[in-house]
Amino acid sequence: MTEKNNGINYSWNFSQGSTVANAARQVQGLWAFDNCVVFPLPRRRLLLKSKRTDKRVVITAEVFQILQLCRQFRTLEEHVALVKKMNPALAERQAEISQIFNKFIEQGFMISAKDLVASLQYKGRAAHQTPLFGILVRTCDRPKQLARLVKSLAENEFHHGRRYRYLVVDDSRNSENIAENQALVRQISKDHGLDIHYHGREAQQKLIATLSGAFPEHQGIIQWLLGDHEEDTRFSGGRLWNYMLLLTAGKRFLTIDDDMICQPRLAPGHQNSLQISEKQRDVHFFLDRADLLEKTSLSTIDPIEQSSEVLGYSIEKAIHHFSAVKLQEQTFKDLGSDQVETLHADSKILLTQCGVFGDPGTVSTNWIYELEGEARAQLVASLETYESLRASRHLWLGSSSLHFSPTTSLLSTLTGFDNQEMLPCTSPYFRNEDHLFGILVKALYPNSLALEFPWGLLHFPEPERTWSQEALDRPENVGVLGFLADVANNSMGNCYANDCSQRLTFLAETYLGLADANEGVLEAGIEENLIHARVGKINHLQAQLDTYGNQPSYWANDVKRLLLAGSNALVNREERLIPDVAASNERTAQVALVRTTLRQFGSALKVWPRLWNFCKDDIKD
Template structure:
């Protein structure tokens, strides 16, 4: 049965009771009453016409006995060009494309910091992967370790594995400093910005993963690469609910829970896949090339049925797969258990299966987190837990060097530059087993959502992106830089108000989403409802100024900087975006400066 959904529309008020609708897709225009407009908001998801009629008449009491009239209006709007057909999208995206072939990767970059034993484990796994699949890669270890002892241990491990035929190089403090000095000599007018992007800040004791991320982008400028964290392993496991279905959407990942790591490994099957090769084969392809590459990559109406109206226009045959990621088995890398209260229906059923299971699942960080089939993400709150492929042949933006959430900021900035981009999420996952194993603190359910400075910058980019009309990447980058610099230049009162509004928006969003979950699960167990209410209460009662000023290293490392620190990051990152194209282009044309 055909699936249809209301287009993304502009709404122009005409009077106290009527407005003009204009479809962004077709340009069709029609005047409707505000009561009709409100009813049409129920038709923004793909459903059959019969299901739309049933939903409207079931949710709008005044229309309970008006099924024929509702059907007539929806039929009329469809004829006039206000309803999108899922089958039309499928036909458009299913046109065969020229097969994709992109050649070798620049390298596999590893962001290492303070975990020498886990880096050795990763290097050994790289060696095993090469022996198993007979594929060979170049590995670059970007060391962010804070102590000279750990730096020496990492350097020694690299030397040992290089002697075992692994093509691996250590890129530590000396190499990084030499690279930074070269760029500063070439661009002396940009030296402070270069040093902010690439140098460690004295006194900042936490991992500066954004700093090594920026090195990876410059060292590989003009090429594709895969980036690993040092506590991941290149061992692919099939998704526990594996399916051959393909989906294009902004849908969140699903979750499966396990008693412990042994059971996780026992219950899941290793895939006969070289994960690095999978990234290499498809990274940078268009959507239609990617669909043609994978057996079973056939689109159906169900494949696109979760697309939101505003996403449809951004998905095209030529939409580029700029980033590739996989699910994770083990620790999801999320610090608080609060996100588990906003799961899809199937994951939720597994989460609350019994009270004993629930208490375990909400404290034990041992789970699968991913998609059961190939998933092309249209909008992605990016998070790199294990590995990621990056197509750096196009200008990719830098991220901020410190304060955590560097992946979210990078993802938001990349989406700002390339609104038609896609993130391909594979149907397999990699092991993420940090040592020692970590647990969630259930007391965190009583703490309100607290802003992180890079999360704030990411949110600004995502909210402003639809307003940026520029078609060229350079102009979009400049527009994003200007956005940050404008906010950084605000007077103190305006700036503090903006930060308070961000906090309130975060907390209101948490409350709204959890209330929606309560409505979806009217028969939920009391133990789940009680904890969910704890989160709602915490986010509804916090004072506006409860987390403005950092008072210790933990607050600083978590990116809770207060007004002055946030303004500084906005200013520096906005300036960095303006400088970045020069740095990136120079590194692309002068490969030798990396001394690899």
């Protein structure tokens, strides 16, 4: 039974001996258990407080365990089936489980996808967009691939009869490659009439000098964010990110890497549908480049136009713009209820991107062991196929439908940035600068969205890359920037400011505070974060083995190799905490590197709003 006491609903106890006289009524549509704050009470009871409605209810721990499995939008029948699968002891009690769901629907603790559909209907609100600044081409010592990309951009313009502006932002260190890139830009402009400009070291140093003159007290930070330190051999891909974000302050722009080809192809299994979810990207394998080109279809869309036309729109206006797709309950299939509170009609599309055909750009192949559905079936079809595909870097990675994502995971492809309001900087050094940037975008703008299109561009780096199977014997690792990203994810839940500059300052102070921690505390924090990542990977892999016990032994044996590597790393204290340094470096040197990066990046975040606003107001195109 249910009783009320002081305005709080007390749910009946789902105990082993309870019975239900009448079968629960069937409720249609997709539902998800509300995102609640949980307070423990005596006698294995819990007080739940809805973050969305502020409603409260007291339930038993047993009922809460059932509801915890139902945080994604599914039909009630699917929820019941999942509960029975995860807890076989409840297999004969379907009517009682259904009654729990119906009860919580009545009390307002289950969210209806139908209500979300209504909340995102277009209301005719105006949207302001600045003109597209241009397409920024990132290049670094790959003149032949740059020439291939620029030629494909010229062909795209000719095919669609449109004109765009291009800026080749050169990070090359080889003088011959720099000269070749400059000559290419001049020649392509002359031969094809492209509005294309070269932004090499001279242009970049000019911006650094201007900013240093305006902010002499921050010259060291400006040099760290943007400077070209020839003597520094560390990966410095983030340096160009920061330069581009200041160059385009207050504007919308696209970026593309030099080893891409601007030739759009439809996603395998392309669907004329709409999704709002956190689903993993779709994967489809090909034997080689020839197989990929033969089995995929060219698209007639202009990738530049589509990547930019809704960039900066609210989600309601973006959905209205794509009139061929319909917003319906299935749109929210598998969306987590924790994302609902940040999903509003005015949630902005700050990033757009397409998928990748060819090399996915990932360092490790270990993610293929967590594939589902058709991708898994394709991978393990036979031993010969498996051995070929697990080392292959010829695949499709993207979305088969128009996909709005509450989280940001960037690919090295054609990407749109709405920099009309301040986007954050990233670290100029170390890999995963794009991952850190995506995490910071969400930290500053928790209601923002990324939009993925159901088509992709070719990513054919030269020479072709391969995946090493030695990775199966290496445990999960977290680099310097992965650690900074995890700190941001873990800390921003305690930031209640709405203003993006205040949120950035909060994060900056978090990094600076951590940089001031004593040696033991910081080392323990880095190590515990690494252990957490490895435990998460082990749990995922073990779940794969448990769920897919009927898969071929060659697949299972590789998963077991990964599990063994991860398990050994948990029980044995390793000297190496981060993969960004040589294995011979002692822990003290590794901790010192992380500390320095925390201090430099925290200081840069505090200065970034001033630099960005200066560029927006005082730097002309």
